[in-house]
Each structure stands twice: as C-alpha cells, then as structure tokens.
Amino acid sequence: MISDKKAGELLHLAESAALLAGAHLRNRRGEWRGVTAATGHDVKIAADRHSEALIVEQLAASGIALYSEEAGAIDTKRTARRSKKAAGPLWIIDPLDGSLNYHQGIPLCCVSIALYEGARPILGVVYDFNHDEMFCGLAGRGAWLNHNPVEPSRTELVSRAVLATGFPVRTDFSGPALSKFVGEVQGFRKVRLLGSAALSLCYVACGRVDAYREDGIMFWDVAAGCAVVEAAGGTVSVEKYEHPTSPVHVLATNGRLPSDEIRES
Secondary structure: OOOHHHHHHHHHHHHHHHHHHHHHHHHHHHOOOOOOOOOOOOEEEEHHHHHEEEHHHHHHHHHOOOOEEOOEEEOOOHHHHOOOOOOOOOEEEEEEEHHHHHHHHOOOOEEEEEEEEOOOEEEEEEEEEOOOEEEEOOOEOOOOOOOOOOOOOOOHHHHHEEEEEEEOOOOOOHHHHHHHHHHHHHOOOOEOOOOOHHHHHHHOOOOOOOOOEEEEHHHHHHHHHHHHHHHOOOOOEEEEEOOOOOOEEEEEEOOOOOHHHHHOO
C-alpha cells in the first residue's frame, strides 16, 4: 500500500515526466509527426515512441513496474511475476493520447500517466502541452488544473448536459450500430468528440463537459483521466477491466447526472 506521503512524491514525479515529454512533443512536432504504422482506423506516429522513452526514463526512478501503450510491460522482471489481477502498484502510460490530432496539427492531444494498485487509482496526470494545461488528481486529496482546485459541473438533467464520447479503433460503423449510437446520445444537449479520451475525462473533472462515455476503449487511454475525475469528486464506472490491455466500457459523470439515463438516453 502506497502511503499518502509517497503518493504525493510520485505525483510530482509523474508531473515532471509529463512536462518533459510534453515540451518535446510541442517543440519537435515537425520531426516527430511522421506515420510509422497505419492499420484500419489506427495510426501510429514517431512521437508515440519518442514520448514514451522520455517518460519511462523519468518514472524508472520510482522502482515501480510500468505498462505503456507502445512497449507494453517495460519492467520485465517485475511484471513477469504479476498475475492479471495483481494488486501491486503499476504505472499505466499513454505517451501521446490523440496521435492523429497531433499528426494533423489539431491541438487536442496530451501526455497521460496514471498510477494504479490493481483496479484502484492512486493518481492521474494529463498534460495538454498545446495549451500548457496540467490536470492532476490524487485519490482522497482532490484534483487540480495548473495547481488550482477543480470540481465537476452541477448539471443534474441529461437534457441540459454536454456529453464527450468517441469511436475506438474497433468501433462497428455499420448502419444499425450507428443508429443505435445516435439513439443513445440524442437526449443530451450537445455531444462532443474531441479525439482524446484523456482530455475528455479531464473536461468532466473541471466542469467543461458533464459526462463522458465510450465502449471498447483501451484502458491506457482512460486510466489517468478516470483517476482525475474520481479525485475531483465525479463518478466513474469502468466495466470489464482486468489488465492494462483490456478494452473497457467507461462512464464518467459529474456525480449528479443519473447514470442509468446516460446509458439509456
């Protein structure tokens, strides 16, 4: 079990790693935006690997095992002894959430770093390097934007709420599936697709949007954002989580909207 004091130290470490990677992503965009792989709706660019290397080098000082979107389990000796449901601490890293946005020059992308013990979030750090916005959350202590406390909105009606969502790479884009999606979200005042799950969740935490939902999203995409929402006082439901490689169903709200109506709206 990580103590409160240790968690605070690790939060500062994660912030430093995110700032370093974010600065490089911002300043070296011209060098790093090239596509290295493209499969279906998924795109990988050089920036993902470069950012990952910087983050891993910083977090390695903690002695805690790491799992990153690009390289998977990085600390092999530690992770080899972990079962899928082990409760030991684990860094979960998405070195660049919103890779296509980054490649296209759309300023909605970020560095995402989380620390979990099993399925329990300890902390989350999401750095929007384009706007120099650092979202942080520490379980039981609160959430902050550039070190100023944040909290979710007070919207109570779905008809007055703004929903953030997205289409994961495995999304079924058939006519019936899209019709079902429209039926599920049409009750909201507005719907926004930002192209970054981590930022979408942080926008719930600070009240810019009222809820976020996405089915079949990879856990590394949402781990840090979920931690920030919970720390801010919102509610988070993550279904089907077993391991960082798990596709999950996520619903995060301001804590005031009726969750059942969001699923059925």
